[in-house]
Amino acid sequence: MTWTNVLVQGILFGGFYALFACGLSLLFGVMRIINLAHGDIAVVAGYTAVFLVPHLHIAEVWGFVVVVPIFALVGYVLQRTLLQAALDRSPLTTLLVTFGLSVLIENLLLEIYTANGQSVNIGSLIGNSWQVNSVIYVSWFQLVVLIVAVAVLGVLQVYLSKTSTGRLIRAVSDDREAAQICGANYRHIFGIAAAIAVATVALAGISYGILTELTPTTGGSQVLLYAFEAVVIGGIGSLWGTLIGGILLGVAQQIGAHYNPAYQVLAGHLLFLAILALRPQGLFGKKEALT
Amino acid sequence: MSATLVPDVGRTVVRANYHPAMLVGGTVVVAAFFSAAPWILPAAWVSVLNNFFLLLILATMWNLLAGYAGMVSIGQQGFIGLGSYALLYLALKGMNPFAAIPLAALIAGVIAVPVTFLLFRLRGGYFSVATWVVADSAMLVILSISYLGGGTGRPMPGLTSLSPTEYNHDSYLATWLTALVVSVGTYLLLRSRLGLVLASMRDSETAARSSGAKVTSTRRWIFVIAAMGCGAAGAVLAISQPFVQPGNAFNINWLAEMLFATIIGGIGTVEGPIIGTIVYFVLYQTLQGLGAWYLIIFGALAVAVALWQPGGVWGLVRDKTRFELLPVGYRVREK
Numbered sequence: 001m002t003w004t005n006v007l008v009q010g011i012l013f014g015g016f017y018a019l020f021a022c023g024l025s026l027l028f029g030v031m032r033i034i035n036l037a038h039g040d041i042a043v044v045a046g047y048t049a050v051f052l053v054p055h056l057h058i059a060e061v062w063g064f065v066v067v068v069p070i071f072a073l074v075g076y077v078l079q080r081t082l083l084q085a086a087l088d089r090s091p092l093t094t095l096l097v098t099f100g101l102s103v104l105i106e107n108l109l110l111e112i113y114t115a116n117g118q119s120v121n122i123g124s125l126i127g128n129s130w131q132v133n134s135v136i137y138v139s140w141f142q143l144v145v146l147i148v149a150v151a152v153l154g155v156l157q158v159y160l161s162k163t164s165t166g167r168l169i170r171a172v173s174d175d176r177e178a179a180q181i182c183g184a185n186y187r188h189i190f191g192i193a194a195a196i197a198v199a200t201v202a203l204a205g206i207s208y209g210i211l212t213e214l215t216p217t218t219g220g221s222q223v224l225l226y227a228f229e230a231v232v233i234g235g236i237g238s239l240w241g242t243l244i245g246g247i248l249l250g251v252a253q254q255i256g257a258h259y260n261p262a263y264q265v266l267a268g269h270l271l272f273l274a275i276l277a278l279r280p281q282g283l284f285g286k287k288e289a290l291t
Numbered sequence: 292m293s294a295t296l297v298p299d300v301g302r303t304v305v306r307a308n309y310h311p312a313m314l315v316g317g318t319v320v321v322a323a324f325f326s327a328a329p330w331i332l333p334a335a336w337v338s339v340l341n342n343f344f345l346l347l348i349l350a351t352m353w354n355l356l357a358g359y360a361g362m363v364s365i366g367q368q369g370f371i372g373l374g375s376y377a378l379l380y381l382a383l384k385g386m387n388p389f390a391a392i393p394l395a396a397l398i399a400g401v402i403a404v405p406v407t408f409l410l411f412r413l414r415g416g417y418f419s420v421a422t423w424v425v426a427d428s429a430m431l432v433i434l435s436i437s438y439l440g441g442g443t444g445r446p447m448p449g450l451t452s453l454s455p456t457e458y459n460h461d462s463y464l465a466t467w468l469t470a471l472v473v474s475v476g477t478y479l480l481l482r483s484r485l486g487l488v489l490a491s492m493r494d495s496e497t498a499a500r501s502s503g504a505k506v507t508s509t510r511r512w513i514f515v516i517a518a519m520g521c522g523a524a525g526a527v528l529a530i531s532q533p534f535v536q537p538g539n540a541f542n543i544n545w546l547a548e549m550l551f552a553t554i555i556g557g558i559g560t561v562e563g564p565i566i567g568t569i570v571y572f573v574l575y576q577t578l579q580g581l582g583a584w585y586l587i588i589f590g591a592l593a594v595a596v597a598l599w600q601p602g603g604v605w606g607l608v609r610d611k612t613r614f615e616l617l618p619v620g621y622r623v624r625e626k
Contacts, residue, residue, distance in 0.1 A: 034416025036365065085598050091415055093597050095363045096554060100594035103547045107583040107590070220543065225427060228420040236417070266431040269424050273409060276421070280412035 002258070005136045010254035012139065014247030015146030016211070019204035020227035021234075021242045022153055023197030029237055030173040030193040033091060035083070036098040039223030040105040041198055042205025045071050046214040047109060049206045050118045061122045064206055068199050075198025076191040083194065084187060102220055109216035117213030120206055145207050149246070152200055153239050169193055201227075229272040235285025244283060302625055306482075306618045314617075318475070325467050329460040341463045341531055343572050344470035345524055349549035350556070350564035351477050352520035357550075358559035359481070359489040360513040361496060363419045365546055369426025370518040372541035374399045374525025376433050379535040382449045383438075389465055392526045399522020402429075403515045410514075411507065430541040444536030447529055462531040469523050478561055480516075481619045485509065490619070493559050547586060551593035557603030561617040566604045 024038050035041075048070070049063035056066065086097040128140040160166040171179040172189045180186055205223065208214065226249060234245025249268050256267025275282060307314060329337050349367070356362045377395035382388045406425055413421050434442050450458060480486055488509050491499040500506050529535045548571060556567025571589060578585040596603055602610065609615060 028416070032415070034420060036416070036419070082594075082598075089598065089601060092357070092361070092363060093601065095416055095419055096550070096597040097594050099363075099365060099547075099550065100590045100597065103551075103590045104587055104594070107587045111583050111587070217543075220423075221427065224420065225424055228417075229424065232413070232417065232421075260435075262431075262435055266428060266435075269428040269431070272424060273428070276409045276412055 002135060006254045006258050007251060008132075008136055008138060010251030011247050012142040012146055013250030013253065014230075014243075015142065015149040015250075016204060016208060016246070017226045017230045017249050018243045018246030019145065019149040019152060019207065020201060020223050021230040021246055022149075022156060022239065023199075023201040023204075024224075024227045025231045025236075025239065025242050026156070026193055026200075027197045028231070030169055031087065031190055033083075033087065033094045034098070034228075035197070036095060036224065037101040037105060037219075038098075038197075038201055038227060039219030039225075040102045041071070041074075041219070042201045042208065042223045043109065043214050043216065043219035044105060045202030045205040046120060046209030047113065047118060049120045049209060050214075051113070059123075060120060063120065064203065067206060068203050071202035072195040072199035076195040078198070079191045079194030080187065084190065087190075102224075106216045106220060113216070115215060115217075117215050118209065119213050120209035122210055126210060141210065145211075148203070148207075150243065152203070153243055156196070156200075157239055165189075165192060226268070229268060232282055233272060233275050235282030237286065238282070238284040241282060241284030248283075302623050304621050305624050306621055307615065308613075308618075308622065308624065322471060325471075326464070328467070329463055334459060337459065337463050339572065339576070341466050343568060344466045345528060345531075346548055346552060346571060347564065347568045348470050348473045348520055348524040348527075349545060350552040350568050351473055352517040352524075353546075353549040354553045354558060354560075354564045355477060355480075355489075355513055355520075356517045358553065358563070359493045360510050361492060362510060362514060363416075364422040364514075364517070365419050365543075365550075366422030366424070366426035367517065367521045367549065368541050368543055368545045369422070369429045370399045370403065370521035371525035371528065371545050372426070372433065372537065373402055373429055373518075374522030375529040375535050375540040376439055376525075377522065378526040378529045379439060379445060379447060382447055383445075386449070388447060388449045388530050389461065392465060392469065392523060392530075395526040396519045396523035399525070400515050400519035403518030404511075406518075407511045407514050411510065426541065430537050433541075434537050440535065442537060444534055444539075447533040447535060450530070450533050458533075462527070462533070465530055466527040469527050473520050473523065474565075477520075478617055478619070481561060485512070486619055489513070544586065547590065551589050553603075554593045555589075555596050555603055557605030557607075557609075558601070560603070560605045560609070561619060562605045562615075563603050570604065 020039070020042065024035065027033060027035055027038075045067055048067050049060070053060055053063040053066060058066075082097060082101070083094065086094040126139075126141050130138045130140060130143075132138060160170055168179070168184050168189050169192065171182070172184055172186045176186050201223075205214070205219075208218075208223070230246035230249050231242055232245070233248055234241030234243065249271065252271040253264045253268040257264035325340070328340060332340070349371070353364070353367060356364050356367075374395050377398040378388060378391055381391040381394060386394075410418055410421050410425065433439060439445065453461060481489065488499065488504045491502065491504055492506055492509065496506060525540060528540070532539070552567030552571045553564050554567070555570050556565065557563030574589055575585050578588065600607060
């Protein structure tokens, strides 16, 4: 029964990791870049929910409705300015610039809001849980996040395969020059992809801030690494693989934590390294995606 | 050998646009000055120089990785930490900490070998984040070893017999000599055959591969060498603290500093890391007491340089004056 609980809690955490990861996966799929500031953007979204939303005199649970669209806009603007400028230079420049951005964000948060942890307060809603039996509790909030993660991935899948903008995104990601010849404005398409990526990670960041405390360094050492591990475990280029990857990462961490809380993160890293050694294309990835 | 490369038609092939003896002579003068620094400079300056040479080692190694071999590692702090802890372990086992520095560097290098086989399965940005996962894993493993002090750390043993002055001098000299070995070694490496392969990889990996350059094994060598360099830096850091703690030894800020210094100075040039480290220390001294602002300004500067002046400060100087302080290639000169 204890092991069932470990499994259940792992799956619930997996919802967070999948939500962290889908933006990272999308941006890599479309632009072949990794945004090293991905996690820090999530933390900034969480801080925005903590410090700005209370000024609006609305219930904090509505913070999502305000902050997520703002971050979609932030993503679009960031892509059209800084990231596009870096992309025009070289992939190396993109890594350097996003790493620089990550360090800037972390240290600015540190200077302005200190190293103290911050939580998004949604009142008593967070405490509600569903008691399955004497051992297993399912937190309603975490269950909601898992459902939202599945929904976001599903909507994204449908969006990419059925809508005309989604088709454009795929066209640009497959062959940028050919898409351009057919009249696609790839810069705008990149902007839209970045808007989706940043909006989803903002959603994930606020949710994480509700569940636990955010600190200036949460974005790099936790969000980015977990998102990245979920993507690689599931397989680069596979959205549903990312969900499975996130869930496996969550389960591995909970198994580690079951032995010793200090081993939680390490167990996730070890699963990632094992996948890298045994199946580098990930569980559902294609070999070609690696090159 | 250089004279045989082109027919003698009133031209000669040389490395530098100054006399070669000046390079050797200049190096000897600079080396003599910094070796004598503890006796001729105030103690506060020596302490700054100690940190300067520490960052110089790190920036030189990161430049080799990213500037030449195209590996944007964001996990070098892992090897700094491993170097620190290898030295702590050796000192706890009774070795003299100063004598153990090369061994600590070697341990970091040996650990890097199997790591490359995992990391090299990923490319570009994925490789970058994976290096951080490895660094984080190394820290978490060290954290769980209570013999090495766990999360709180341990003081470096074997230094108590030294007087405060002796300790300050010796820890500075250890850092400086390590920096000298790393800098001269890197320079000679870049002038060697391997350096030629690296320069071709830097300019075009595809062209280098099709010309028969062993790109993957060269990368592996460079990754291991950089791990040893960062391990040595970690070892001298452990001596100059002299306290080994995971939060400091594995700190991501080391990575930020080496990366920013390399970009600002000029990535992919020998002189770049030196210039970048000087810029860093000028900023650091100016902005002292303003907390993390020095890193924010340094980082913003690095982002701006990466976008608008990718050659860095040295790239600008070289393009304007065609002067190379530490040449690694050859040039044709009229007799």
